Amino acid sequence: MARLASVGLVLLGALPGSAQQGGGFPPPSLVGAQESAARAAVKPPPRPSVESVLDVCQRAPRFVEVVVSPAGDRVAWVEVAQGGTLIQVVARGEPESRAVRVTACPQARACDESSLAWSPDGRHLAFLSDAGPSKQAQVHVVDVAGGEARRLTSFETPLASPRWSPDGKTVAVLVMQGEGAEHARGPTEAAARETGVVGESAPVQRVALVSVADGGHRFVSPEGLHVYEYAWSPEGRRLALVAAAPPGDAHWWTAKLHVVDVASGRARVVHVPKWQVAEPTWSPDGRHIAFIEGLMSDQGVTGGDVWVVTAEGEGKARDLTPGMKATASSLAWVAPRKLLFGGQVRGESAVASVDAVKGGATVLWTGPERLSAGETALLSLSRDGEVSAVVRESFTRSKNLWVGAVGEWEQLTHRDDDLGALAGAVRSVSWKSDGQEVQGWLIAPARGVAPAQGARAPMVTMIHGGPAAGVVPQFLPQVLVLASRGYYVFLPNARGSYGLGEDFVQANRRDFGFGDLRDVLAGVDAVVASAPVDPSRLGVSGWSYGGYMVMWTVTQTQRFKAAVAGAGISNWQSYYGTNRIDTWMLPYFGATLYDEPDVYSRSSPINYVKLARTPTLMLHGERDMEVPATQSHEFHRALKSLGVKAQLVVYADEGHIFRKPEHQVDRLRRTVEWFDAHLQAGAQGPARVAAPTR
Secondary structure, three states, rough: OOOOOOEEEEEEOOOOOOOOOOOOOOHHHHHOOOHHHHHHOOOOOOOOOOHHOOOOHHHHEEEEEEEEEEOEEEEEEEEEEEOOOEEEOOOOOOOHHEEOOOOOOOOOOOOOOEEEEEOOOOOOEEEOOOOOOOEEEEEEEEOOOOOOOEOOOOOOOOEEEEEEEEOOOOEOOOOOOOOOHHHHOOOOOHHHHHHHOOOOOOOOOEEEEEOOOOOEEEEOOOOOEEEEEEEOOOOOOOOEEEEOOOOOHHHHHOOEEEEOOOOOOOOOEEOOOOOOOEEEEOOOOOOEEEEEEEEOOOOOOOOEEEEEEEEOOOOEEOOOOOOOOOOOEEEEEEOEEEEEEEEEEEOEEEEEEOOOOOOOOOOEEEEEEEOOOEOOOEEEOOOOOOEEEEEEEEEOOEEEEEEEEEOOEEEEEOOOOOOHHHHHOOEEEEEEEOOHHHHHHOOOOOHHHOOOOOOOOEEEEEEEOOOOOOOOOOOHHEEEEEOOOOOOEOOOOEEOOOOOHHHHHHOOOOOOOOHHHHHHHHHHHHHHHHHEEEEEEEEEEOHHHHHHHHHHHHOOOHHHHOOEOOOOOOOOHHHHHHHHHHHHHHHHOOOOOOOOHHHHHOOOOHHHHHOOOOEEEEEEEEEEEOOHHHHHHHHHHOOOOOOOOOEEEEOOOOOOOOOHHHHHHHHHHHHHHHHHHHHOOOOOOOOOOOOOOO
């Protein structure tokens, strides 16, 4: 294991709900010689049940989308309501109590309504609603000044991302077409079962233009292009597309930036990215297109530098933010020379401006919380960028809506949002690993279950998925459940994470499990050295890439006494031929499995499984197309045959993301029970072993 060059812990004094209320971090000098006596003398306090904590979490407000009108004078949002969703609209400056509901839903039942889009004049709102008898979402339009919503479309397949044309006469929408289109819900959803002749055709997502006047439509993007994102040009005669050849679930990682002529449907490629591309954004004069390019492991989890290219594709695209020690995630062009992006900086959310000519980023705001506005956007902006609307949350504050100038937001909704009683103090943790700075978050146990002075508490390290993603403070029920039951929770942003620039994101290419695990273990060392954490009662958990890291970790070190691997990958070689999104692996491994099998083999936990000793719980969705359940079956069988305590739970009809509430609750309950069984006893843990070397 790499030695720590330095360790730093910084208390977040301004974090909303950060529990200076209790569950703090006494100096290491207070935790040491008295520990054994304290643990023997102090009876553990009662811990709340998983159900009671989840009940509190489920009552928290759940805002999923917010959009400000082009002029900045109105705000619309979507929130989860009983059995469906609720769309509300209010004039800026008015209290939430003056908000008016807009809906296409009959009063007799609940509907799912989302994907809001303001008309250019700010008078109408387009949205998707499943109000019809078929429950297939359709595009609806409503006059926000009053009147009933009007249905524009009658498609029989999934729709997404309605967008108004600049003249307000047309609404564009993504429509899934072709064989199997009715079952195409995206790679994180439960996969359709493959029977008969497999892989002969794939559905294609195309852009349809729908007349607001009469609902007539025509498809404008080519039949052979699967469109992931698009944007209207300012004059309305062109569309910028992020698109690739089908199958769409698998080929997003090879998508290119196209421009389509709306009248003729002719498409041309204007940029072939080295990595992945997202967020196409037109300049106000229509001569350039900005976008975000970077190494991204998941569509929709956008991160990279800000780039610009001419709309004709002439010359090379320019990176406007080379070497930026931050990650851009959403993008808007608000003035001839001014771009705004939302992103991450060292584990915090940030908003920054970019000069479209000279380049370079200027941070306008940063904070220890999560910003979101729906789909991939971190904030919604008025046409001139002067007014923004955001959903703000942190580890101990659930979601609420805020509106105003960037960084000067005023709170619009005032729902009960303080969850500070469920967790203790929140700290940003910094440490050195292999000579580079790494950051993560540490949440202390809640006051009522925090360790007494002189005692130490167990800790669970939660490794995020991706790997191209990053943890910023946000409402995470699993964190609150664990903290409320006496655990420290550590969330490291190891190499491969967003927030420290593209070099850091790409630092785990062709190195899965090696440098990133050294970062995680060095972070655990930093926490144990600076907080009252019991080094003999450490657990580790993760989902997706985090699940892979858990499987890898238990084959490389025995310092963790319990592990929970969700949707993990145990064998990159068998995974390569069985998942349905395989092109994501090429930028990370640098070659196909068939060209360089060794680079896949060296990072596969199954090849080191005889070294595993840690009791491991595996959780998986039965119909996960991103990570097939066979990966957990493979690891489970190996552990059982070697006599290691292991349990596998497969959830019927679930995909990569669980959708059934009962399964979400069961997954969390089993996770907590597994850690309770192995970490709450306080027995001395096994000896530490070093992380693997290259």
